[in-house]
Amino acid sequence: MNEDNPRRKKRIQASIAVVVLAAVLGGSALAFSGKNGASSASVSSSSSQSISTAKVNFKSGTYSATGSYDSPGGEEHLKITLTVADSVVTAASAVSDANDPTAQTYQDSFISGYKSQVVGKKLNAIQISNIAGSSLTTQGFNDALKQIENQAKA
Amino acid sequence: MPLSKLKTKPKLESFDTVLDFEAIGTLWSVKLNQPLSKTKQASLSQSIKSRIDAFDKNYSRFRNDSLVGQMAQTKGKYRLPDDAKPLIDTYRHLYDLTGGLMTPLVGQMLADSGYDATYSFKPKATLRRAPAWDETLDYNYPNLEIKQTALLDFGAAGKGYLIDLVGGIVQASGIKSFSVNAGGDIFNYNLPASLCLVGLEHPINLDEIVGVAELGHGAICGSAINRRSWGEYNHIFNPGTMKSVSDVLATWVVSQQALIADALSTALFFVSANTLNTNFKFDYALIRRDLSLEYSASFPARFYT
Numbered sequence: 001m002n003e004d005n006p007r008r009k010k011r012i013q014a015s016i017a018v019v020v021l022a023a024v025l026g027g028s029a030l031a032f033s034g035k036n037g038a039s040s041a042s043v044s045s046s047s048s049q050s051i052s053t054a055k056v057n058f059k060s061g062t063y064s065a066t067g068s069y070d071s072p073g074g075e076e077h078l079k080i081t082l083t084v085a086d087s088v089v090t091a092a093s094a095v096s097d098a099n100d101p102t103a104q105t106y107q108d109s110f111i112s113g114y115k116s117q118v119v120g121k122k123l124n125a126i127q128i129s130n131i132a133g134s135s136l137t138t139q140g141f142n143d144a145l146k147q148i149e150n151q152a153k154a
Numbered sequence: 155m156p157l158s159k160l161k162t163k164p165k166l167e168s169f170d171t172v173l174d175f176e177a178i179g180t181l182w183s184v185k186l187n188q189p190l191s192k193t194k195q196a197s198l199s200q201s202i203k204s205r206i207d208a209f210d211k212n213y214s215r216f217r218n219d220s221l222v223g224q225m226a227q228t229k230g231k232y233r234l235p236d237d238a239k240p241l242i243d244t245y246r247h248l249y250d251l252t253g254g255l256m257t258p259l260v261g262q263m264l265a266d267s268g269y270d271a272t273y274s275f276k277p278k279a280t281l282r283r284a285p286a287w288d289e290t291l292d293y294n295y296p297n298l299e300i301k302q303t304a305l306l307d308f309g310a311a312g313k314g315y316l317i318d319l320v321g322g323i324v325q326a327s328g329i330k331s332f333s334v335n336a337g338g339d340i341f342n343y344n345l346p347a348s349l350c351l352v353g354l355e356h357p358i359n360l361d362e363i364v365g366v367a368e369l370g371h372g373a374i375c376g377s378a379i380n381r382r383s384w385g386e387y388n389h390i391f392n393p394g395t396m397k398s399v400s401d402v403l404a405t406w407v408v409s410q411q412a413l414i415a416d417a418l419s420t421a422l423f424f425v426s427a428n429t430l431n432t433n434f435k436f437d438y439a440l441i442r443r444d445l446s447l448e449y450s451a452s453f454p455a456r457f458y459t
Contacts, residue, residue: 116446116447116459117446117447117459118356118441118446118447118457118458118459119364119458119459120356120359120363120364120458121458123353123361123363126363127351128166128351128353128363128366129166129333129345129352130333130335130342130351131352131353131354131355132339132340132352132354132355132375132376133354133357133360133378133380133404134338134355134377134380135313135382136181136337136338137179137382138179138180138181141179144272144274144275145275148268148275148384148385152385
């Protein structure tokens with residue numbers, strides 16, 4: 001079920017954007033170590049959707065940083081590695097840093113929607129072939145329940 | 155094709171053949187996407203009802219003459235029926251994953267609370283605790299030793315398993331496209347877009363739905379605390395607190411087997427989806443007491459919010 005998780009991809013891309021931007025701003029809480037020496041970078045385009053076209057003025061080499069972001073389970077960390085050649089990011093990878101197995105599970109977060117409240121729509125307004133819900137009860141069951149309710153009221 | 159990618163909504167069609175009947179305390183509807191002669195309908199109905207009957211005779215806690223009924227009265231070593239392994243394996247697995255919250259040993263508590271063989275709905279003054287598995291049972295398929303007598307309850311997953319078995323019968327009879335609906339738990343087999351829409355019942359307003367799932371092939375099972383509720387109780391008990399659950403109102407699980415979908419739809423009242431995720435392949439949605447929604451990323455439905 002998690003093979004194709006667009007949310008995970010988005011998170012990784014967002015984190016990489018954070019890494020790049022942090023370098024521009026002089027690096028906030030990120031430790032940034034580069035193999036061939038880092039230089040402060042100016043980012044010409046910071047599209048978080050296409051890593052491969054982001055132009056940065058890094059010296060060619062491999063850079064890694066640990067980014068953090070908030071998730072329903074708390075703060076989480078991803079270690080991101082960028083390979084830069086001719087000022088173009090040619091490869092990027094993100095590896096989970098979680099020690100806690102629960103956090104590890106959250107890295108591939110299974111939970112998607114949160115907090116929206118559902119509203120109902122009348123059945124006759126919608127066309128469906130089946131309804132899934134709690135087990136329909138039989139007349140015998142309903143009669144027994146009714147008896148009890150009546151006794152409780154008496 | 156996912157519903158969202160369709161340019162126009164599929165024109166809803168109806169099933170050519172529908173077999174409706176009551177069994178194991180709920181309403182069944184076996185719907186076939188092809189015409190079938192009256193004779194063949196009767197024969198298929200008979201095969202299905204016989205199979206359900208045989209299952210009930212083994213696993214029902216509502217009859218003294220069932221295997222479960224015997225096990226509640228007499229200790230000893232029992233040889234399990236040929237179909238028992240997937241069912242009891244699933245229960246053992248979930249017993250471990252839920253720390254014992256989901257257990258077949260909750261039968262006596264359910265009966266004491268009033269959900270007994272006579273549907274008395276009169277709770278006893280004290281409910282009996284659900285005993286621990288390893289103190290009560292020694293399970294090594296095909297053998298089950300009853301070390302202490304206990305009333306077993308297979309209500310959480312039994313119906314789902316039976317849906318799979320009935321689906322097998324329909325398949326074996328040559329039907330290529332059909333749906334088995336047992337009171338709101340559903341197995342769809344090779345359904346086209348025009349027959350695959352499943353409404354998700356509102357947990358409070360039972361004449362409404364909160365969303366529509368699309369399921370051409372696979373099982374979707376729902377659990378909710380609405381219908382089987384009486385006094386302070388509903389039929390989903392937390393054996394630790396000895397009270398019925400109240401935080402979650404309804405759950406749905408989609409999986410390849412109805413056995414798993416049914417079992418997990420109950421497990422989700424006790425543990426989070428993430429606890430189950432590494433052990434089973436499924437999608438889910440649930441609604442809490444405040445009507446808030448939670449669902450897995452690929453749960454195949456649109457919700458009204």
